[in-house]
Amino acid sequence: MSFSEEVLMAYADHELDEKTRAAVEAAMASDPELARRVAHHQRLRARLRSAFEPVIEEPVPARLLEAARNAPAASGAPRGSNVVPLPRRGAPERSLPRWAALAASLVVGALGGWLAFRLVGSGPITMRNGHMEARGLLAAALTHQLASGQSAAQPVRIGVSFRSKSGEYCRTFSMRAPAVAGLACHAAKGWRLQVLTGAEEEGAATGGYRPAASSVPAPVVTAVNAEIAGEPLDASAEAAARRRGWKP
């Protein structure tokens, strides 16, 4: 059986129906020339994809995050709010009691009611199955940002990254607004918060500069020491973990 070049390209692009795909594969098994032509298409695809891989790994510039966060939106809610079915998030009013129930076990430090409101409603944290999970800016930073090459302008600062005793990747972070710091570990569905605490407003008291190291609150340091297996990741191990999507 002979196949057109278009069919072979479609094979490389995973566009063939089951039956045609099986026919191409059967023919490839006995026809090295056909196999070579298919490999040709697959190689180009793989080469283009890997050439652009470094772009995916670059930190997203602050101005783009800023635009996504704050650019004016059309007044009506999008008709497509169900485009990808998402679990509905509770309104802040309903989240607050659950937040309060968790406070004793998860949240250390004094988080005022107003701060909880800002965090759980439309802020960087959501509730899923009784866990706190990072979302939005915070989730994006945990997934994409590397500790090296961070700029002071970035809204989230990543501290150390490490493997936990249960094998998950965990990262410490701090945010300026709202001023919180914490530890998040990568679970199947996203970044689960292990510890969240209020960070002192940087420079609020003195108007001065505080070295980054001193701004890691004690509860976060304690949690890291309790969870960490081995040493923190160095820059190349951190980049490698990101490439694997933080999967163990």
Add this chain to the structure above:
Amino acid sequence: MGPAIEDLRDRIIDILPRLRRFARSLARDPHDADDLVQITVERALAHADQLHPDSRLASWLFGILRNAWIDEVRSRHRREPLHAPEALAEHVGDPAAGSQAELLCVQDALARLPEEQRLAVSLVLIEGLSYKEAAHVMNVPIGTLTSRLARGRDALQEMLADTSETSR
């Protein structure tokens, strides 16, 4: 701001890395590419009420970015003729910058394709969209998409043939 808009903002943030990659396959200059992404995000939010319930957010954003790019190309044509891309050989075998050189080499080859072929290649081969989704983004029938893709692919194979594995 309703919760739906906040949801949309979060989902756009999740797609930003892919939008940046798509933009870089069209505009070689990283700053120009990020300008395209910014325009896309602003237009998307301003027209959030036009997002169709049954279209995928990523495809919708790619479509907006594609339109912004085509506007940009047309206005550039009016201002100044596009420069011919530099010779591919310039970046080949640069020992100092492996992955950066490879990216430039592939970007140069893409830049030599006619716009519509480049879009087809970028959406299907780099972004991994299905033929159906890519045709939707480009607003053409699937047959048109696949023939542009085939021509773009052939041209790229030719341009990249002597700079592939041999240069590593």
